Amino acid sequence: MGTEALEIAPPRTHYINVAYGVKSWLLTVDHKRIALLYLASVTLFFFLGGAFAVGIRLELLTPQGDFVQAESYNRLFTMHGIVMVFFFLIPAIPATLGNFLVPLMIGAKDLAFPKLNLLSWYVYTIGALLTVVAIIMGGVDTGWTFYTPFSTNYSNGNVLLVGIGVFITGFSSILTGLNFIVTIHTMRAPGMTWFRLPLFIWSHYATSMIFILGTPVIAITVLLLALERIAHVGIFDPQLGGDPVLFQHLFWFYSHPAVYIMVLPAMGVISELVANMSRKNIFGYKFVAFASIAIAVFGFLVWGHHLFVSTQSIYAGMIFSILSYAVAIPSAVKTFNWTATLYRGSISYNTPMLYAFGFIGFFIIGGMTGLFLAALGVDVHVHDTYFVVAHFHYIMVGGTIMGYLGGLHYWWPKITGRMYPEGWARFAALVVFVGFNLTFFPQFLLGYMGMPRRYYAYPDEFQVLNVMSTAGASILGVGYLIPMIYLIWSMRYGPHAPANPWGAFGLEWMTSSPPPTENFPETPVVTWEAYEFRPYEETEVVGGSGVEEADIPEPGPRTRH
Amino acid sequence: MQVEIPFAPEQASTVSGEVDALYAFLWALTIFFGVLISLTIIYFAIKYRRRSESEVPRPVAGSMKLEIAWTVIPFLIAMGIFVWAASIYYKLYRVPNNATEIFVVGKQWMWKFQHIDGQREINELHVPIGRKVKLTMTTEDVIHSMFIPAFRVKMDVVPGRYSHVWFEATKPGRYHIFCAEYCGTSHSGMIGTVVVMEPADYQAWLAGGTAEGSLASQGEKVFQDRACHTCHFTGRAPNLVGLFGKSEVLADGSSIRVDEAYVRESILDPSRKVVSGYPSPSQMPSYRGISEEELIQLIAYLRSLTQQPASASGSAMPPQPAGGAGTGSSGTTTRNGNSSTR
Amino acid sequence: MADSHTASQYGLAHHFESMEQQREAGTLGMWAFLITEIMFFGGLFLAYLLYRSMYPNDFAAASSHLNWPLGFVNTIVLICSSLTMALAVYYSQIGKKRLLLLFLAITVLLGLTFLVIKAFEYYDKYTDHLIPGFLFDWEGPGNPQRVQMFYWIYFAMTGIHALHMIIGIGIMLVLIYMASRNRFTPEYHSPVEISGLYWHFVDIVWIFLFPLLYLIGAHEAH
Numbered sequence A: 001m002g003t004e005a006l007e008i009a010p011p012r013t014h015y016i017n018v019a020y021g022v023k024s025w026l027l028t029v030d031h032k033r034i035a036l037l038y039l040a041s042v043t044l045f046f047f048l049g050g051a052f053a054v055g056i057r058l059e060l061l062t063p064q065g066d067f068v069q070a071e072s073y074n075r076l077f078t079m080h081g082i083v084m085v086f087f088f089l090i091p092a093i094p095a096t097l098g099n100f101l102v103p104l105m106i107g108a109k110d111l112a113f114p115k116l117n118l119l120s121w122y123v124y125t126i127g128a129l130l131t132v133v134a135i136i137m138g139g140v141d142t143g144w145t146f147y148t149p150f151s152t153n154y155s156n157g158n159v160l161l162v163g164i165g166v167f168i169t170g171f172s173s174i175l176t177g178l179n180f181i182v183t184i185h186t187m188r189a190p191g192m193t194w195f196r197l198p199l200f201i202w203s204h205y206a207t208s209m210i211f212i213l214g215t216p217v218i219a220i221t222v223l224l225l226a227l228e229r230i231a232h233v234g235i236f237d238p239q240l241g242g243d244p245v246l247f248q249h250l251f252w253f254y255s256h257p258a259v260y261i262m263v264l265p266a267m268g269v270i271s272e273l274v275a276n277m278s279r280k281n282i283f284g285y286k287f288v289a290f291a292s293i294a295i296a297v298f299g300f301l302v303w304g305h306h307l308f309v310s311t312q313s314i315y316a317g318m319i320f321s322i323l324s325y326a327v328a329i330p331s332a333v334k335t336f337n338w339t340a341t342l343y344r345g346s347i348s349y350n351t352p353m354l355y356a357f358g359f360i361g362f363f364i365i366g367g368m369t370g371l372f373l374a375a376l377g378v379d380v381h382v383h384d385t386y387f388v389v390a391h392f393h394y395i396m397v398g399g400t401i402m403g404y405l406g407g408l409h410y411w412w413p414k415i416t417g418r419m420y421p422e423g424w425a426r427f428a429a430l431v432v433f434v435g436f437n438l439t440f441f442p443q444f445l446l447g448y449m450g451m452p453r454r455y456y457a458y459p460d461e462f463q464v465l466n467v468m469s470t471a472g473a474s475i476l477g478v479g480y481l482i483p484m485i486y487l488i489w490s491m492r493y494g495p496h497a498p499a500n501p502w503g504a505f506g507l508e509w510m511t512s513s514p515p516p517t518e519n520f521p522e523t524p525v526v527t528w529e530a531y532e533f534r535p536y537e538e539t540e541v542v543g544g545s546g547v548e549e550a551d552i553p554e555p556g557p558r559t560r561h
Numbered sequence B: 001m002q003v004e005i006p007f008a009p010e011q012a013s014t015v016s017g018e019v020d021a022l023y024a025f026l027w028a029l030t031i032f033f034g035v036l037i038s039l040t041i042i043y044f045a046i047k048y049r050r051r052s053e054s055e056v057p058r059p060v061a062g063s064m065k066l067e068i069a070w071t072v073i074p075f076l077i078a079m080g081i082f083v084w085a086a087s088i089y090y091k092l093y094r095v096p097n098n099a100t101e102i103f104v105v106g107k108q109w110m111w112k113f114q115h116i117d118g119q120r121e122i123n124e125l126h127v128p129i130g131r132k133v134k135l136t137m138t139t140e141d142v143i144h145s146m147f148i149p150a151f152r153v154k155m156d157v158v159p160g161r162y163s164h165v166w167f168e169a170t171k172p173g174r175y176h177i178f179c180a181e182y183c184g185t186s187h188s189g190m191i192g193t194v195v196v197m198e199p200a201d202y203q204a205w206l207a208g209g210t211a212e213g214s215l216a217s218q219g220e221k222v223f224q225d226r227a228c229h230t231c232h233f234t235g236r237a238p239n240l241v242g243l244f245g246k247s248e249v250l251a252d253g254s255s256i257r258v259d260e261a262y263v264r265e266s267i268l269d270p271s272r273k274v275v276s277g278y279p280s281p282s283q284m285p286s287y288r289g290i291s292e293e294e295l296i297q298l299i300a301y302l303r304s305l306t307q308q309p310a311s312a313s314g315s316a317m318p319p320q321p322a323g324g325a326g327t328g329s330s331g332t333t334t335r336n337g338n339s340s341t342r
Numbered sequence C: 001m002a003d004s005h006t007a008s009q010y011g012l013a014h015h016f017e018s019m020e021q022q023r024e025a026g027t028l029g030m031w032a033f034l035i036t037e038i039m040f041f042g043g044l045f046l047a048y049l050l051y052r053s054m055y056p057n058d059f060a061a062a063s064s065h066l067n068w069p070l071g072f073v074n075t076i077v078l079i080c081s082s083l084t085m086a087l088a089v090y091y092s093q094i095g096k097k098r099l100l101l102l103f104l105a106i107t108v109l110l111g112l113t114f115l116v117i118k119a120f121e122y123y124d125k126y127t128d129h130l131i132p133g134f135l136f137d138w139e140g141p142g143n144p145q146r147v148q149m150f151y152w153i154y155f156a157m158t159g160i161h162a163l164h165m166i167i168g169i170g171i172m173l174v175l176i177y178m179a180s181r182n183r184f185t186p187e188y189h190s191p192v193e194i195s196g197l198y199w200h201f202v203d204i205v206w207i208f209l210f211p212l213l214y215l216i217g218a219h220e221a222h
Helices: A002-007 A022-026 A031-059 A070-106 A114-136 A150-154 A159-186 A199-231 A244-277 A285-299 A314-342 A351-374 A376-382 A386-416 A422-449 A460-493 B016-047 B064-093 B199-207 B215-225 B260-268 B292-304 C019-054 C056-063 C068-093 C097-127 C144-180 C190-214 C216-220
Strands: B100-107 B110-115 B120-122 B124-128 B132-139 B144-148 B153-157 B163-168 B173-179 B192-197 B247-249 B255-257
Touching: A022 A031, A031 A070, A031 A114, A031 A386, A031 A460, A070 A114, A070 A159, A070 A199, A070 A244, A070 A386, A114 A159, A150 A199, A159 A199, A159 C019, A199 A244, A199 A285, A199 C019, A199 C144, A244 A285, A244 A314, A244 A351, A244 A386, A244 C019, A285 A314, A314 A351, A314 A376, A314 B016, A314 B064, A351 A376, A351 A386, A351 A422, A351 B016, A351 B064, A376 A422, A376 B016, A376 B064, A376 B153, A386 A422, A386 A460, A422 A460, B016 B064, B064 B163, B100 B144, B100 B292, B110 B124, B110 B292, B120 B124, B124 B199, B132 B144, B132 B153, B132 B292, B153 B163, B192 B199, B215 B292, B260 B292, C019 C056, C019 C144, C019 C190, C056 C144, C056 C216, C068 C097, C068 C190, C097 C144, C097 C190, C144 C190, C190 C216
Parallel strands: B100 B132, B124 B192
Antiparallel strands: B100 B110, B110 B120, B132 B163, B144 B153, B144 B173, B173 B192, B247 B255
C-alpha cells in the first residue's frame, strides 16, 4: 500500500508543518487548522454520543427494564440527543469540512474573520465542557427537547448547566454562519461569480442563513428556560398563567430549521461527490443551488408540524402540513438532479461515491417517511413513536453522517496529504450501510405498531424488532470504528496524496495537498464554470427537442484553459 | 377505504382502517420512488462506470422540461396526500356532538378516568363498541399524551387546559393506552388498557356500580362543601342555572361562551374575565389548589344544572344578571348526563 | 474611496485583497450580526406580545408602576448618543481626530448616563419588591402573578439591552484608545463605522422597548 510514498515531491511547507507545538494550534487563525480542531472535537463527541446510544440499545434488548434504571435510561437518551444534535450533527460538516473548504473553493486566503473563527471553536469548547461537567454530575433527564413544564418544574437533572452549555455553543454556530456568509459574499476570487460557485458553497450559504436566523432564537429560548428554572415566575408554567406550548413553538422554530442545518451541508457534499466522481457537470445546477435556499427559507415556516397533536388548532395544523409538503419538493428536485447527473458520466466506485449512493438511498426513505409525518391523519398515530425516531435517524444518521463520512474520505487527501486505504474504506462503507438499515428500518415498523419513543420498558410484542435494531446497531458501531482507526493510521502511514488524486474539478484541487497556509500561491482567477471538466462548448444536447438553448450554461467572460 | 396491513396494531375503531389505508398508500409511493431511483442509479452506475482513469465525459445540458416535470409531479402528489391526510385529521379531531363524554386526568404516572355516571378508573378505561366516546383531558403536572394505537388516536394532555379526542370502538378486546409525551422517570410505566365491550357487557359493568353517585352529584357535593351556593344562589354572584353553554357578556363588553375552559378559569382566577354587572376585580376568592378531579366534577355539575336545586333555595330569588338564563327557561341548553356539549 | 495603490495599506489584514474588500466584509458582517440580534430579541418580543394579549389589564397595571419620565429621559439620552455616534463616524471619515475623540467621548458619557438612570430605576424596583422571583410583592391592582410576569419580561428585556449597552461602551472605549493612537485614517476607519451600526441598533431596540414597556397603561390613566 505504501509503495507510492516513494515517488513523492520534495519537502514543502504547508499548513500542517508550518509550525509545531500546542500553541501553534490553539492560537491559530488559519481556517484549515481550526477545521482540524473542530474535527477532533466533534469526533470526540460523536463517540461520546455513540456510547450513550449503546446504553439505549442494550436496555431495549429486553422488554423489561433490566440493564439500567429508568432514571438512568432517561438520562441516556437525553444526553445522546443533546450531544449528538448540538455537539456533533450541527457543527459536524460546516465547522470541519465547511471551515476547511469554503475559502479554498472560492479562492480566498481565509475566512473573512479568522479570529472570530477561532473564537467560535473556543465558544464551542466552553459550551461542550459545561455540558460534559453536567454529564459527569449526573446528566439531565428532560429529553433533548426540554419540554416545559417538565424541564422547568419537575426534572431533577442538571437542566440549568446543560441549558447554559447549549446556549453558549449556539454562539459558535452563529459565528461560523456569519463568517461563511460574509466570506461567500465578499471574498470570492476574481471571476468566481455566484453561478460558478460549487454547490457545496451554495448549501453552506443556505445553512449559514439558518445559523444566523435560527440560532439566536434557540439561545433566547434556552435562556428563558434557564431563568424560569431559577426564578419560577411562570413564563411556561400554566399554574402561574404561563403557556407551556409557547416553549414548543419557540423551540421548534429553531430546532426544525436545525434539521436543515444538519442535512443541507451533507447535500452540498453529495453534490460535489456526485459531480466529481462521475466527472460530469451537475444536472440542473441552478435548480440544485436554489433548492438549498428554498429549503432554508421554507424550513422556517414548518415548525408547527411538530405540534400536530399538541392541542394546536386543527387549521394551523393544516397550514403547517401544506408548508411541510412545500419543503419536500426542493429535496425531491435535488435527488432527481443527482440521479440525472450520473447519466453519461464516468462513474467511479471509490469510497466517497459509495457513501453518496448510500446517502441518496437513505435520503429517499428518510424524505419519503417525512411525508408520512407531514400527513396529518397518519402523524396523529405515529407522532412521538419510533416511527419518528426512525425517520429522523434516516435523515441525520443516514443523511448527515453518510455525507460527512463521504466528504471526509473525499477531501481526506487534501486535508492530510495522505490517502486512506481504499479497500478498508469500501468495506467500512458497506458495513455502515448494512448496519444502518438493520438498526433503523425495524423502528419504522415498531412505531406504527405503536411503540412510543423514550420508553424504557415496553410490551412484549415489540421485542423481536427491538432485538433486530440492537443487532444492527452493533454492526453500525463497528462500521463507524473502522474508519476512525484507518483514518488515524493513514495520517502517518498512508501514501502521500497528489494535488488532485480523483481527477476532480474545483479550486481546492488546484492547490497542493495539503495546501499552504495562504491556500494558493497567488490569487486564482476563475475563467471556468462549475464542474467544467470539459468545455461547455462541447455540451451534449440529449434528447434533441427536449432541451432548450437556455438550459446550456452560458459561459461568462473567460479565457480558454 | 379500509385495508389490513402487517406490522400494525389491531384495527379497533372506525378510523383505524382509513389511517392504515393512507399509510399503506404512502409506503407504496415510497417503494415506487425508492425502487425507481435506485434502479436508475444502479443502471447508470453500471452502464457509465469509469472505464479508464483518464476518461472525461462530455457535459450534458440540463433540461427545463425535466426540471419542471419533477417539480410539478411531486408537488401534485404531495397535495393529493395532503388533502387525503387532512380529511382524516379533520375527522379525528372534530368531536361529534352526540359523543359520550369521559373525563381524563393525567398525572405522573397514571391515567385517571371519570365517567359521567360516576365510575372512576385508574389506568383502565371501559368503553362500549358502537358508541362515540369523547375524552376531555387535562393533567395535574406535566404534559402527557393520550395514545391508543388500536384506535389510531393521540392527543397531548396539557396542564391548564382541556384537550379533546374522540373515537368509536368497533371491536371488543383489550388495547394499550400509552403516554406518548415524555413525562419523567416512569414515562414508560404510564400505560393502561382500554377495555372495549359489547354494549350489554358494558351496561352490566356500569351497573356494577359506583357508590358515589353520578359525576354531577359528586360535583354538587364539592359545590356545597366549598360553600359556592352561598353566593351563586343568593344573587351575590352570577346565577349558574342553565348557564353552561350560553354566552356571557364581560365587563369589557366582549362576550364569551361558558364552556369548560371558562368555568375552569373562573374558579382558579375569578378576576380575569368578570361578567358585566359584577364588581371587578371579582369578590370571589381564587380556588387555586382545588384538584383537577374536583374541577371536572364541578363542570359536570354546572352542566347538569338546568333548574334551581332544592337544597339551594334560599330566601331571595336569584336575580337575573346580564346574559344569565332564567330557571329552566328554555330547552336549548338542557342537558342530561349522557349527552354532552359540543 | 479606498484606492489600493496608495502606500496606506496600513490596517489591511493579510487575507484580504484590498481595503475595499475588507471594509465590505466588516460592514456585511455587522449587518449579519444585527440580524441575529433581531432574532434574539424577537423571541422576547414574542413572549411579551403573547402574554400582553392574554393579560392586558395586569400588564397595564404593572406598566403604570414604571417610572415613565425616567424612561423618557433615557430615550432622549440614547437618541442624542446616536447623533454623537453618527458625528464621530463622520469625523473619522474626514480624518478629524480631535473631533472624533470628542464625539466618541460624549457618546460614552451619554451611554453611561443611560446606565446610571437605569440603575436608579432598578434600585427603585428593588426597594419596591418588584424583582421577580425574589421577595416579589405587589399590592396594586391586577393579579400579582401576572404582574410578576410583566416584571420578569421587563427585566429580561431591559437587562439584555443594558448588557448590550455595556458592551457598546466597552467598544467605544477601545475606539477612543485606537483613535488616540492614530490608528484611524480616512482610508481606514471601518471599525468606527461598524461600531456605529451596532450602537444605533442598540438605540433602536430601546426605542421599541420604551413604549412597549412603559406606556402600556398610559391611555388608561386618564
